[in-house]
Amino acid sequence: MGPALFRYLTLPRRPPGFAHSQLSFEDDSFGGGHGAFTAALLEGLGGLADSRVGNRDGFNSLQEIVLFTSGRVPELTEGQQRPQFPQLSSGVDYRLSVTLN
Numbered sequence: 296m297g298p299a300l301f302r303y304l305t306l307p308r309r310p311p312g313f314a315h316s317q318l319s320f321e322d323d324s325f326g327g328g329h330g331a332f333t334a335a336l337l338e339g340l341g342g343l344a345d346s347r348v349g350n351r352d353g354f355n356s357l358q359e360i361v362l363f364t365s366g367r368v369p370e371l372t373e374g375q376q377r378p379q380f381p382q383l384s385s386g387v388d389y390r391l392s393v394t395l396n
Contacts (some may be wrong), residue, residue, distance in 0.1 A: 320372040331376055335367035336360070342394030343367075354390045358383065 325334035338344075344355045344363035361380050368378045 320376045325371065331368050331371045332364070332378055335364045335371060335378075338367060339363040340392050345394045353394050355392045355394060356388045356390055358388045360391060 320331040321328065322331075325331055326337060329337070339360045340355055342355070344359040345351055345353065348362045348366070349356065349359035361383065365378055365380065368376050
């Protein structure tokens with residue numbers, strides 16, 4: 296992976312998927328300069344969550360997005376960023392979007 300820009304997040308509220316003092320891994324290779332979390336989220340919503348970790352029903356669900364993103368961000372950042380999500384009940388799941396593929 297090419298050079299990356301690290302930015303320390305000092306926002307009063309945490310963005311989704313970040314610990315309080317976690318670094319945001321950003322690079323032009325992440326879909327034109329997105330952060331790794333946003334890039335993974337967009338990939339998941341585009342259909343990769345359903346096809347890679349989901350049930351391949353043509354819909355992206357909340358659980359599929361969480362599972363996909365929690366594995367994809369460390370992959371994109373070579374293990375240097377790990378998203379954190381609130382604990383979800385195993386029976387709670389919602390369709391979020393239709394897949395694009």
